[in-house]
Amino acid sequence: MILCRQLLDHGDYVTAGVLPVEFEKHEDRSAEFKEFIEEVGERDNWRARLRVVALDIKIMGQCQSAVAEAVQTFGRIDILLCCHSEVIVGTVEELSQSSRTLSLIQDQFETNFFGPVNIIKATLPIFRAKKNGHIVLLTAITAHLGTPGLSMYCASQWAIEGYCDSLAYEIAPFNIKLSIVQPNMEVNVLTHKISSAPPMSAYAEENNPAPLSRNILSGLLDRIEGTEEPTTGDQLHSNEVTALYPPLSKPMKERLVAETVHAVAAIGGHDNPPARHIVGFEGVQTVKEKLKTVSEELEDFVECSSAVDIEKHEDMSASTQTQQVSPGG
Structure with missing residues (x-):
């Protein structure tokens, strides 16, 4: 809003x-x-x-109806913004404990992957017919970075970004642009529904030193300025599957999303928008560090990578000819 x-x-x-x-x-x-x-x-x-x-983006029929109503009301669609997501908190093992937690995984992908796919597919014929349009997808830097305790959320973000990276090439000939906007993780997590799987003792702070998102978010919800319910974080440690919306005050929400809203508005109206835009200095630095690590590992093992290269075409041809010569020839 x-x-x-x-x-x-x-x-x-x-x-x-x-x-x-x-x-x-x-x-x-x-x-x-x-x-x-x-x-x-x-x-x-x-x-x-x-x-x-x-609109429930998980239902293709509702996506088609929403697109049709937009065209009927305003005559056209210029920009599609996909900004709805949900977050599931829990380690891989915690999310595998029961049929209920396994259903959380399916819900995560239905909302964060198949939902945007549905609304994009419903809109593409409109954009393609007028040979113009812009799709803006709001994800998070978790689509660049694995985050302990948010494995399925990260997986859904990586999935939709991979889909959109491929889609961008397919729709470019129709003059349809696609931009991915990645704010800090807190922007999406604290402004959408959070579901939490029951914790396992093996992953408690005293047993596991990994910086799990459950503990980080729990403390953040209890301490953050503007939180209306100071004990909200305790719900993330419940022995039952829980779901909540972080009870942030209106001023706090506005401050939290201000940079992202500005970025989305600016990119949406740009003649030559970026394919991917990271919001905020902290996010940029985090992604730079990840790319630096990937680059360094690539260089460390470049000889190992090159060792499996197939012989050049000329060498292969010469080898084939040698093998074809008969012993008596």
């Missing part, structure tokens, strides 16, 4: 997809949405430039 406000204030037309069931289950999110709708009604020309549609 923060991005919607900025786009409407800029004079853009917005079709916003919302998941009604989430508002029904969470009163604070429902109240925030109602406040936004009231604000839209009070601002000049906002109401005429906003269309809210019910």
